[in-house]
Amino acid sequence: MADAASRLTALAEELLGVPLPVRLRAWDGSEAGPANGPVLIIRDRRALRRLLWKPGELGLARAWVAGEIDVEGDLYTVLDRLAGFLWERGEESRGLLETVRDPRVRAAAAALLRLAGPFPPPKPPLEEMRGRSGARHTRRRDKQAISHHYDVGNEFYAIVLGPSMVYSCAYWTEQGSLEDAQRDKLDLIARKLGLKEGDRLLDVGCGWGSMAIHAAREYGARVVGxxxxxxxxxxxxxxxxxxxxxxxxEIRVQDYRDVEDGPFDAISSIGMAEHVGTVKYREYADALYGLLKPGGRLLNHQISRRPEPDEEAYEVDAFIDAYVFPDGELAPMGRTLTTLEDAGFEVRDVEAIREHYALTLRRWVANLEGDWDRAVRLTSPGRARIWRLYMAASAVSFERNRIGVNQFLAVRTPGSGASGVALRPRVWSESGESLEPEESQEPQGR
Known part of the structure; x- marks a missing residue:
C-alpha cells in the first residue's frame, strides 16, 4: 500500500483519460496531484469500494456521509473542479466497470479493485432513506418523504436558515444580510400577488410560517398555511x-390536495412544487386553479433544471434522492409554464433569479459551518455532512447554470379578460436582470 495516492491518481487518470483536477491524500498519508489548491482526502479505502460498487454521485456521497472522504481547503473549489467528472462526463463516472472495453483500461480497473480491498462495500450510512414502496407521490409516500427532509429538528434548521426561517431562494437587492434578502423575497411575492387588507391567501408548503406571517402582518391578509x-x-x-x-x-398539517375551503384571492407556492413530481404536476396545477377565485393570482416559486436532449432518459440525482429530497423532481422551466397554461392559467410574468440562489446557499453553508459542533449534536455527523455537501454542490450547480429558480405569476383570468395586473414598466439591469420599478417598492397593503 506504499504511496497509495500516486497509485490511485495514476489508475483514475488511466480510467478517465484526463488528469485529475485536485490533489489526493490517501489513507497512508501519501499525496499526489496538483501542488496548489484544495486537497481531496481519502481517509479509508472503503470509499473506493463504494465508488466501484456505485460509480458516480451516489458512491461518492455515501463515502462523504460516512466520513471516509473529506476536503482540506475550499469545498466549492473541489466541487467545481470535479463537476466535469460528475456532470459533464456522466457516462464514464457512472459506469467505470460496466462500460470499459479497452484491455488497458480493464487492467487499470482490476488494479483499482485490488487497491480498494475486499468486496462487497460497507452498508450505506443510516441517514439514507430506504424502505420506500408503492407508486411515487401518493399521499402516504409524499408524507414520508417530507418527514425525512423537514423533520430533522427545528433547532438544526434555525442554525442553517437564521432568524428568517425561510428555506427558499432569497432576493438580493444589495449585499445586505440574509434576513434582509429573505424579507425582500417575501415582500416581492406579496406585491406580485397584489395582496391587500382582508385578502384570503393559501400558502402551499408553508414551512415555518414566514410567508404567512409577512402577508398577515404587513398586508392584513387572512392566511391558511x-x-x-x-x-x-x-x-x-x-x-x-x-x-x-x-x-x-391558520396552520394545518394537510396535503394541498385535501384543501376544500376555497376560493382564495391568492396562492403562494414557494419551493414546494419540486416535491410534486412530474407525473402529478398537472394535477397540482389543476388543484390550485380550482382553489382560486376568478381573477385570483398564483405565485409559483420553483427550482428548474436545464432541458435534456432526450427527456425520456432523464434520471433523478441519486444523491439528492437518497439523502436529501426523496422523490423530488425538477422540470425544465418551459414544461412548468406549459402545464400552468394547460390548467387554464394566464401566465403574466416569469422572473429568473438563478444567481440569487447561489448566494443564498453560500450563506446557509456559512451558517452551518459557523455552528458545526452544535449542528452535529442536534442531528448526527452524517446528517450535518449531508447538508453541507448538498448545499455547497447546489450553489455550484446554480453558478454553472445546471439548475435555475423562477417565479411564475399566473392568473385565473375571468372571461372578461380583466387580469387585475397593474400596467407598470419593467426595469432591466445591465446584466439583463429584471428589477422592480421605484414606485412599486413600498407595500401595497396597510
Missing part, C-alpha cells in the same frame, strides 16, 4: 402566537 411536516407546523404556530396573529393565520 398547509404543510405535511408536524415539526414545521408546531414551530409556525408558536411564532404566529408570539406575533399576535392567531386571528389571521
Amino acid at each position: 398547509v404543510t405535511l411536516s408536524r415539526e414545521q407546523a408546531a414551530f409556525a404556530r408558536k411564532r404566529i402566537a408570539e406575533e399576535g396573529l392567531t386571528d389571521r393565520i
